[in-house]
Amino acid sequence: MPVGRWASVHHPEIAEVELDDVLRALADPTRRTIVRMLLADGDRACGTFGLPVAASTLSHHFRALRRAGILRQYDDGRQRMNTLRLDELDTRFPGLVSTVLATPG
Amino acid sequence: MPVGRWASVHHPEIAEVELDDVLRALADPTRRTIVRMLLADGDRACGTFGLPVAASTLSHHFRALRRAGILRQYDDGRQRMNTLRLDELDTRFPGLVSTVLATPG
DNA sequence: TACGATCTTCGTTGAAGGTCGAAGAGTCGT
């Protein structure tokens, strides 16, 4: 199992995630695209999304999604992988994330 | 039917409301309280919410909700009434608003 | 060890957002 930078990344308990954090995180088109790609294709490294923003900006978005409890990150070699916390989110905010992702836009 | 200041208030067509607008509007506790009170008790004048913010701040929140297509305003004498656009919202973004309002927080 | 790849952090900039008080506009009642 991969270690390394993993220790430095903080993942909040799903119980301490606020609704405001989730709504604010999803109120951004770039971040919704990230989440939709993860939902469609499964885990992905940060650099494989092909989005038209700088790497530092992408890092900022991943931190927002991480702090909102929407995804979890773990290191694998020199890449940082992303995985959705869908089950936990659906326990904390039933139907919320799937409803947002299902709506066009 | 009441007229007056009504003409100056702009209400977007529900088709031109963006998901970002709705999510950003709902990502604020004060505004969610407003919407929840309207859902629970029906139409209300702006000044009857008893929220701990200045009247000018409240006006700002109502404008955000209006521009997000979440509520409609009409004038009745010297008060401005607020009514939810739930049916239209549920057509444009199925289940979104009710799901957000149903989650605690 | 040295290099390239990947991602984060830092510093900055510009835009947006929440808040307030003061002032303005519209309405009702006297």
Place this chain on the structure above:
DNA sequence: ACGACTCTTCGACCTTCAACGAAGATCGTA
């Protein structure tokens, strides 16, 4: 007409946020 009431607009202030480039940290590989 006058004043009271309700709400909006304006200007100011502060915070948050998305974006970038540059620099730093970590890891795999030559």
